Each structure stands twice: as structure tokens, then as C-alpha cells.
Amino acid sequence: MNLKDLKFDANGLIPAVVQDATTREVLTVAYMNEESLRKSLETRETWFYSRSRQELWHKGATSGNTQKIVEMKYDCDGDSLVVLVDPAGPACHTGAVSCFSENLLERSVERDSAESSGSTVKRSDDQFASLSDFDVMLELEKTIAKREQEMPEGAYTTYLFEKGVDKILKKVGEEASEVIIAAKNRDPEELKWEAADLLYHLMVLLQEQKLPLKEVLAVLNKRKKPSAEE
Structure with missing residues (x-):
């Protein structure tokens, strides 16, 4: 070439x-x-x-x-x-083999069907995350910690740690802004990509601050209130 x-x-x-x-x-x-x-x-x-x-x-x-x-x-x-x-693995950050996993024709048919019936499309049970879906977060936390320890040349995570907390904070702010823009535009496809970028940079920040993810999850567990049915 x-x-x-x-x-x-x-x-x-x-x-x-x-x-x-x-x-x-x-x-x-x-x-x-x-x-x-x-x-x-x-x-x-x-x-x-x-x-x-x-x-x-x-x-x-x-x-x-x-x-x-x-x-x-x-x-x-x-x-x-x-x-x-x-x-060596999935191409898409969502874990899908390909980034092109959404069928536009099928989604168009579903939307037209919902509009013609006058009903609102609701989330089905299989659209909610399961425990296994969170495995990627645990793996990401370990990978980021390993990157900080080994600092492999050419890795984007290495670059962030080399630049320090100010750079990491800037990226968290930028990605948060991108999430807001995607949400305001009512663009779910763009929103999931930007949300994934935000979560990744937030995980890098937690590692830089030496704050384990499980401590953040513990806070969420403390805030959880029992439902009226329990």
C-alpha cells in the first residue's frame, strides 16, 4: 500500500x-x-x-x-x-461481535406497528440487565488496574494515567456532556455509546483515586429502600 x-x-x-x-x-x-x-x-x-x-x-x-x-x-x-x-474478541464495546447488530428494518416495522395501534412500546423483561451482564464491569475494573500497574506502551488507559488526574477529570466531564447531548437529541443509539465511554472514564478515575467499585456499589445498596410489597 x-x-x-x-x-x-x-x-x-x-x-x-x-x-x-x-x-x-x-x-x-x-x-x-x-x-x-x-x-x-x-x-x-x-x-x-x-x-x-x-x-x-x-x-x-x-x-x-x-x-x-x-x-x-x-x-x-x-x-x-x-x-x-x-x-481476538468482540469488535463492539457492548460485547457484540459486530457494531452492526441492530436491524433497521425490524425496528422500523416495530415502530410502525406501535404507532398504528396507538400504544407505547414498553421494555420487556429481557431488556433489563442481569447479574451476568455486569461481569464486563468487573473485568474492566481489573483490566484498568492492570494497565496502571504495567503501563503498556500505546494503550489509551496508560495515556490517561500518564497525563494524570486533571486529564482524567477532563475526559469524564467531556463524556458526561456527550451523554447529555445524546439524551437531549433523543438518540438512544448514540446515548448507549456515550454512556459506555462515560462509565469507562469514571472507572479510570476510581482507579486513579484508589476507590474500589464495590465501595460505590455498597453506597447504592445502603440507599436501596424495600418496596411496598416486601
């Missing part, structure tokens, strides 16, 4: 469609700038540029779900990339 053949946009970015090299399933779509592209080529793992954080990020640096690059291609216009990878 010759970087001179590529056309980056006005912001110096080029879209990258990431596919599973074996199944050809589209895993995610992200952006690369020239630096992240060079790092991807050098390390043979995917590096991207975050438009919201305005910085490089190494896929899997926090979760361990790295993507080993098998092949990279660019289109006839040289303004987009296809990256074939061998994923």
Missing part, C-alpha cells in the same frame, strides 16, 4: 471498514489519520483516530479485543479503506 495513493479528507481522515478476514462480516467502521494508519501497518494491529477525543486509539488496548491485520485494501478513488482482521 502506497500512502501517496490515498486521499484523506479535509480533517486528515479516511474511513476504514473493518471486516472479519474469515467470515467477511463487517465488524465496525472507524477513521484513521496518517499516523494511526502508519501504526496499523507497523504493528499489524488496528489503530484509529477518535474524532470525539481527537487522539489515536489502539483497538483492544483496554478490552484486550485486539484486531490482527490480515490485509488492507483501498478503493479505486483512494478515499476509503477495507481492513481484513483476525479479531
Whole structure:
């Protein structure tokens, strides 16, 4: 691949469609700038540029779900990339194999059906979190603690700890603002992404402050009041 053949946009970015090299399933779509592209080529793992954080990020640096690059291609216009990878785990921060797990046609049919019946769509039991769903939080807490101890080069969590508490606090504030904007826009898809980013940065802050997550959960347990039926 010759970087001179590529056309980056006005912001110096080029879209990258990431596919599973074996199944050809589209895993995610992200952006690369020239630096992240060079790092991807050098390390043979995917590096991207975050438009919201305005910085490089190494896929899997926090979760361990790295993507080993098998092949990279660019289109006839040289303004987009296809990256074939061998994923070490789920591509989506939600734990899904692919970020493209929502079926727009099905959701459209459900919405039309609800509107035609004049009813409000309510949450079903399977939409509420179960205990197993919180395993990812426990794993994330351990991973963040390990990152602080080992400080692996290139990891975004390492970068946050190196910059210190002021940087971490700034990121918590920025992500909280993004959550507010997504909520005001009534955009549930964007809201879940921004909420996940906020939770991650909050977990980093707790680690920096040496405050275990279980102490926060203990506070919630103390605040819990028995229902009228109990």
C-alpha cells in the first residue's frame, strides 16, 4: 500500500471498514489519520483516530479485543479503506461481535406497528440487565488496574494515567456532556455509546483515586429502600 495513493479528507481522515478476514462480516467502521494508519501497518494491529477525543486509539488496548491485520485494501478513488482482521474478541464495546447488530428494518416495522395501534412500546423483561451482564464491569475494573500497574506502551488507559488526574477529570466531564447531548437529541443509539465511554472514564478515575467499585456499589445498596410489597 502506497500512502501517496490515498486521499484523506479535509480533517486528515479516511474511513476504514473493518471486516472479519474469515467470515467477511463487517465488524465496525472507524477513521484513521496518517499516523494511526502508519501504526496499523507497523504493528499489524488496528489503530484509529477518535474524532470525539481527537487522539489515536489502539483497538483492544483496554478490552484486550485486539484486531490482527490480515490485509488492507483501498478503493479505486483512494478515499476509503477495507481492513481484513483476525479479531481476538468482540469488535463492539457492548460485547457484540459486530457494531452492526441492530436491524433497521425490524425496528422500523416495530415502530410502525406501535404507532398504528396507538400504544407505547414498553421494555420487556429481557431488556433489563442481569447479574451476568455486569461481569464486563468487573473485568474492566481489573483490566484498568492492570494497565496502571504495567503501563503498556500505546494503550489509551496508560495515556490517561500518564497525563494524570486533571486529564482524567477532563475526559469524564467531556463524556458526561456527550451523554447529555445524546439524551437531549433523543438518540438512544448514540446515548448507549456515550454512556459506555462515560462509565469507562469514571472507572479510570476510581482507579486513579484508589476507590474500589464495590465501595460505590455498597453506597447504592445502603440507599436501596424495600418496596411496598416486601
